[in-house]
Amino acid sequence: MTGTLISLISILIGIVSANLFGRYKRVYTFGFKGNTLVGVFGSILLIKTFGRLGFDPWSIMNDGDFDGLRLIINMIVSAFGGVLGLIIAKKIYIKMNKERS
Numbered sequence: 141m142t143g144t145l146i147s148l149i150s151i152l153i154g155i156v157s158a159n160l161f162g163r164y165k166r167v168y169t170f171g172f173k174g175n176t177l178v179g180v181f182g183s184i185l186l187i188k189t190f191g192r193l194g195f196d197p198w199s200i201m202n203d204g205d206f207d208g209l210r211l212i213i214n215m216i217v218s219a220f221g222g223v224l225g226l227i228i229a230k231k232i233y234i235k236m237n238k239e240r241s
Contacts, residue, residue, distance in 0.1 A: 151184065
């Protein structure tokens, strides 16, 4: 497994988690396309932020060695990033479209 493949799998997990969360919590959905877009950006943002601690794809594939624990943590953070991105985007959307009284 290469670092690029791990990155793509992380993004895919962010997309799937955002779409599943949007399907089961209808309050937080933007539809399939919107959830996919937010899942990509939420996943990338949290993985890039959390990757500074040593959980980025290139640290997982450290000189050809494979670290399974780091991979599992990367995937969990990616899924959490997709869900968190969807929640934050929906909160911002609601706040910006609130009628002024």
